[in-house]
Ligand SMILES: Cc1ncc(COP(=O)(O)O)c(C=O)c1O
């Protein structure tokens with residue numbers, strides 16, 4: 001009964017098989033491996049972006065901070081939500097890697113709205129040279145609360161960003177979970193909506209550790225390469241990143257894994273709903289935010305369930321409800337879910 005995070009799950013055996021197959025002979029390092037060329041071709045095909053520049057790193061934080069530092073200047077502001085991973089879970093990485101750009105928190109909600117963004121953008125302009133200057137907008141898809149921006153919502157945010165001449169970054173650590181939830185194409189959820197750079201996640205969706213940074217306009221590509229190297233995120237034995245990403249994008253493994261994760265979360269959410277749990281956010285992908293009585297949490301923890309409480313602790317009235325985050329990855333079995341639901 002492990003629902004702490006999709007980061008906790010095992011790598012998919014198809015990824016491990018690809019790593020083993022890649023572990024033969026010699027390959028040029030630092031991204032010059034032959035597999036990387038295949039990865040670039042495959043991603044350009046999937047995203048319908050024949051000119052896209054594609055780079056691999058090992059963590060989602062690296063993908064985010066390197067993409068954002070390439071898009072911004074130290075005197076600028078990055079616009080995101082309060083709960084954005086780049087704000088709360090990257091230890092000021094964006095501020096560090098950008099050389100000092102600040103983060104302006106546009107909304108306390110799971111999703112920012114065009115009105116939120118426009119208000120924040122207007123607020124950055126009235127101090128002239130004395131104030132921070134407007135910079136990139138970063139959107140997380142799937143959001144940190146397990147919800148998914150619709151294509152219209154993404155387009156509207158990108159339209160506001162472009163009206164101020166600003167680039168848009170998409171934190172897609174759970175990109176494919178959102179994609180299968182919307183039933184759209186990668187192009188529709190990125191460049192066709194107005195996204196300039198996407199952190200395309202693989203780690204949470206069955207890979208061992210690989211993320212792709214995709215620039216739809218390659219003009220910024222060279223700078224990213226410098227930043228990746230000086231940021232110590234360029235793998236010497238790069239073939240093991242390439243092998244993972246190529247296997248991930250082969251035989252629809254990326255889609256199969258995300259569909260499985262979302263389906264398991266839907267099954268868990270249905271059981272929680274039947275048990276009377278209150279949902280703070282609509283579970284639209286593979287993460288659930290549901291409130292249960294402390295006594296129920298205690299019973300689940302005592303039985304070995306693993307997950308994180310979100311807005312409280314076990315200290316307090318037993319019948320009082322506390323929200324917890326439940327995350328399903330590709331590997332979660334129905335037996336785990338059924339055992340958990342039987343304890344509610
Ligand atoms: C929304 C989001 N973005 C980025 C990341 C960063 O990924 P990593 O932990 O691999 O640095 C995470 C981590 O789980 C995440 O949840």
Ligand SMILES: C[C@@H](O)[C@H](N)C(=O)O
Nearest residue numbers: 004005006007085089
């Ligand atoms: C850091 C932690 O939040 C991680 N990003 C997760 O979603 O599990």
